[in-house]
Amino acid sequence: MKNLNFGTKLLLILVSITVLSLSIMSYIISSNAFSALEKESQKYVNEVSKSSTLELSSILDKAFTVTNDIANKYKIALEYDEKLSEEGTINYFKSLLSQNFFIKGAFFTFENGELLYKKYDGTINKEFYTQKNGYFQPYVSRKDENTFNINILDEWNVNNSWVKIALDKKDIAITKPYIYEDVLMITISKPIFYKEKIVGVVGIDISLDFLIKQMKQIKIFETGYATLIDSYGVIISHPEIKNINKNIKDVTSNESILDAIEKGKKGEVFSYFSKNLRTNSDSYNFVYPVQFGDTKYYWSFVVSAPQDEYLKEAYFIRNFSFISGLCSLLVMIATILFNVKILNKNLLVIRDGILSFFSYLNRESSKAELINLDSKDEFGQMAKVVNENIVKTQKGIEEDRKLIDETIAVLGEFEQGDLCQRLNLSVSNPALMQLKEVLNNMASNLENNIDNVLKVLEQYSNYNYLNKIDQKGLKEHLLKLASGVNNLGDSITQMLIDNKTNGLTLGKSSSELLLNVDKLNLSSNEAAASLEETAAALEEITSNVRNNTQNIAQMAKLSSEVxxxxxxxxxxxxxxxxxxxxxxxxxxxxxxxxxxxxxxxxxxxxxxxxxxxxxxxxxxxxxxxxxxxxxxxxxxxxxxxxxxxxxxxxxxxxxxxxxxxxxxxxxxxxxxxxxxxxxxxxxxxxxxxxxxxxxxxxxxxxxxxxxxLDRQTQQNASIATQTQDIAIVADEIAKLVVSDVDAKEFVGKDKVKGKDINKNKELNNNQKEKSLDSPFINKKSSKRSEQSDEWENF
The missing domain is CATH 1.20.120 (Four Helix Bundle (Hemerythrin (Met), subunit A))
Incomplete structure (x- = not known):
């Protein structure tokens, strides 16, 4: 490698780097894109599952609520020993079916039908009464949208599935799906307790046809599908009709699927990979549990998406990345090989000229030699540009020195806090001119920002908290300074809002207190007058009893004479x-x-x-x-x-x-x-x-x-008067607080309102009304009335 010339080395290095870079880049891009698209596709499947269960969850919750409402109606009637109307009951069930399209029928059954309804006595229509005991037990079902069927329900039987499951659980319960009149249905039933004993069961029948239709409309890619499985493991909806109303264990023995369904029954969200039950292809499956109210009954909503469908786009991007990377690599290698040969020759000439220029810059020589290259290509232009810059550099070095001296002087003034100084010299060096412009802009921005901070602080000192410091373009310390001042304004504004809110609330409370004190004064005076009348009456009774005692003594004397x-x-x-x-x-x-x-x-x-x-x-x-x-x-x-x-x-x-x-x-x-x-x-x-x-x-x-008691009543009246004085002072304080806050300017001043003080009052009034409506009070009053009647008869 050391014996190779620069061109060959450059060629080998560029080719190696290009091959390595493109390979890594292609791998990373394709892997990341594939992974991202895979996650997005899975996320899409998950979101489809969750969004599709919203309406289902709403309907199941509503069914749970309707069942509880029926149970509560009968529970209240039992507690107050109230007999219900037969016609009113049928109309009530009809209204439930009219308002809830998913309800197929509503019913109730009691072991003793006379608890709430009259027993059949031969004087009324026996159309909705049981044959054996003559109990009123209708079953109201939907015939079509506006028409209803009313049939007689069977006698009380603890072996009926919808009765037995409610009795066993002693709470609201859901049956397994079943076929009734060619309709897949479930029954929700709840036991009725009376005197700590189960006396009956109420419930509704829900048609699952609308769920099956809704599930068929869910489309996941091309062959993906959604399945609904209840808490017993029974398939409610599936694209294969033969699987509907079958237990999942009877359809597949795949442990991954069965384990996921078991987790769904426990309310766990779960995803897994397995072969789906429709095309037997590798698929991504997502299980989302749907709960009936708070009953811990979970239905599993399962979405299955084949991998070759939801990863189709990811596979395309990965293959395209590899092919395009390979083509780009071959083109780049050929281009590099051709240009390196030309580059190697001209580099030697430029090298000598640059070395001479560096000697000048390093003060090794007093003059830089120009590059002698007459070619018209880039290297020739480069040589020409280098020569021109050598000349400019020699001239610019002197200019740069003067600008650097001025910069040192101006920064010295900045150090002492004078932000008004600026750089005025101009040089041919763009970097230094850019440095000059940056320094001048920095000084101007810093001066403007400091002035903005001082201006806002001055407004704050004059109780005006409306304006804020513009933080756009600020960083680090200036941003912290601006944020701190703005936070200070927000804190003061919030404090003023709280003060005004408390003042308004205090004003409302004091007004309410004044009104209540007036009522208390009136009540105290009325109580005092009543006590005076009571005292007079007791005094008269005392005199009568004293006379009776004297008469009895006289009777004793007469008895002795007798x-x-x-x-x-x-x-x-x-x-x-x-x-x-x-x-x-x-x-x-x-x-x-x-x-x-x-x-x-x-x-x-x-x-x-x-x-x-x-x-x-x-x-x-x-x-x-x-x-x-x-x-x-x-x-x-x-x-x-x-x-x-x-x-x-x-x-x-x-x-x-x-x-x-x-x-x-x-x-x-x-x-x-x-x-x-x-x-x-x-x-x-x-x-x-x-x-x-x-x-x-x-x-x-x-x-x-x-x-x-009369003395205590007088004392209460005195305390009420003192409380009124305190309420007047509190009202004046509230008005003073609000007036002081309104004198200041801040955001949201005109929108501040006092806190609502009537919620607790309404709650107390409701509790009082309930206590007045208590049946126990009525019974006591009735008892007193009876005693009074007996005394008058005597």
């Missing part, structure tokens, strides 16, 4: 026995005693009646006492009757003197019994007296509590 009179009666009876012989003379006295006894019985009757009234007033606690009062009243009646009998006996005493002693003995026994009954009455009256005292004490405690 006891004394009873004892006197017993003594009179004893005297009657002793003085029976003088009975005629004592008739008048006995009549008086009988009148006293009759009066006592009458008073006892009155007292027992009062005791019964007090027992009724005491409510449940006085029921036992009411029974005792009734017995006392019975005893009083009996005493009155006995007195009447005694009076009769006394009137006949003259005639029946011999029987008088026996009758007097009986009177003594009657008085003892009467005395015993009166003692029991006194004990009961004492018990009532003690209970009345306890009631008086309790009512006085309630009165004290109402008084304390």
């Amino acid at each position: 006891t004394k009179l009873a004892n006197d009666g017993e003594n009179f009876a004893n005297q009657t026995t002793v003085a029976m012989d003088e009975i005629n003379n004592q008739v008048n006295l006995v009549n008086e005693a009988i009148s006293i006894i009759d009066n006592i019985a009458f008073q006892t009757n009155i007292l027992s009646l009062n005791a019964a009234v007090e027992a009724a007033t005491a409510g449940e606690a006085g029921k036992g006492f009411a029974v005792v009062a009734q017995e006392v009243r019975n005893l009083a009646s009996r005493s009155a009757e006995a007195a009447q009998d005694i009076k009769t006996i006394v009137e006949n005493a003259t005639i029946k003197a011999n029987q008088g002693k026996s009758i007097a003995t009986n009177m003594i026994g009657g008085y003892k019994e009467l005395n015993h009954s009166i003692s029991q009455t006194i004990n009961l009256i004492n018990d009532i007296q003690n209970a009345s005292k306890e009631q008086l004490s309790g009512i006085e405690q309630i009165n004290d509590a109402v008084t304390q």
Whole structure:
């Protein structure tokens, strides 16, 4: 290699470099192009798969939502024990079918059909009632676009596939595809729970014909196709009709395909290479899972693209690159060989001239020798140009030195911060002139950029944040400086926006607070007035209870007098026995005693009646006492009757003197019994007296509590007044903040709005409305009403 001349070396080097470069370039270009086109083709297949599943996913999600809506409708009806309308149910199912073209039919079945619908009783049309139990169980199906069939659903049967799968899973479930009336369908069913027990199942039937038609419209290159496989591994759509409604395991034993389908069932996106099931050619396959709502039921959408189709363009570019590279290489080798021979001769002459010129540039000689070459080709022109430049160089060296000196002086001024200085000398050296122009432009740009920064900063200092520094053409430190100033303006603008937003929000909140405080003041005043009325009513009740207590004490006193009179009666009876012989003379006295006894019985009757009234007033606690009062009243009646009998006996005493002693003995026994009954009455009256005292004490405690509540209400009213003062101050602060921000100029000032403070309020109002509509509150109110009616009846 060392012994070869320059031309030969150049030839070998150029040919080697050209061969190597073209080979590497062709390989890299073809490989990269092939790889890029392969990835783009695979990406295209993936995107076709994903985009094609959007409508499918939407329909499956909607089917899932419709099933849940039906289940929720029946669940709510069960919770509130609401009977549903048969006609309304059928119309509801018709509307579902009208709004969802993919639904073939809708149904429900309950183990006990009387939970929500009336059982067939012979008075209504039995068209949609089961034959055995007479339960209302229609099946509404689509006949055509606007016409529907309504049939009777079978009796509740846990062995039905669509019932069994819902019962087994205890949640929404999907059956395997099946053929019904020459239509491939699936059923989505969901169990209905009531009191933690499954009482029924609802669901919809979905026709898969629209999916099959949609899948046929998907075109992947020339023979590529799309397949849809459900979560059970059953093929729903395939270009080969014979494979539809078959399990994938029955169609192929390819482990790659079966493994990909299993991953699709788990919701994994997966791609693989295998022979497709249509043409048996090597294909790229992409599996994209489609989920039913959030049920974890995944259908696998599989797209298969033959390699020789989706890589067709890549193969063409790779082959074209190799052929064009080879042709270019041969042409370049021939051209290089021809020109190197001519080049080698003229290079020697030019070399000598250039060496002489370099000696001059290196100050080895004081003058450069011109190149002696008279040819008219490029080498001759090159020699001529070199000679001309040798002359120009000698002249330009001196000019360049002067410009360099001026440049040093101007850069010295730049170093001290004076950006107004410029280079003024002109030379023939283009590089130096370009350097001069670059330095002058640099100084001008730097001066302009610094001036722009200072101008924007001056505007910022005057509270004007609208303008920004133009960053176009800036790099590194100037770009960082401009970005920093712009970021400073953005930060200040955002701060002002936040301040105004907070001010407006505070203004809205303070206004809302003022309104609520006014309502609170009104409510507090109304509560205070109500409490005053309550206190007055309690005071009146306290006075009544106190009077009742005094009356009961009087009753106890009268009872003691009755006891004394009873004892006197017993003594009179004893005297009657002793003085029976003088009975005629004592008739008048006995009549008086009988009148006293009759009066006592009458008073006892009155007292027992009062005791019964007090027992009724005491409510449940006085029921036992009411029974005792009734017995006392019975005893009083009996005493009155006995007195009447005694009076009769006394009137006949003259005639029946011999029987008088026996009758007097009986009177003594009657008085003892009467005395015993009166003692029991006194004990009961004492018990009532003690209970009345306890009631008086309790009512006085309630009165004290109402008084304390009244004081707290007055205190709340005072706090509400203080809150109103605070709200007024907050409103003034908000207006001051907004006014201060509006005094400044910044982007988006007029678009700033306060935050929405009504969302939480609406939520709270909705919760209150729900609580007011609660069935438990209605039941309590009904219970109070019933108690009030019972008391009024009493």
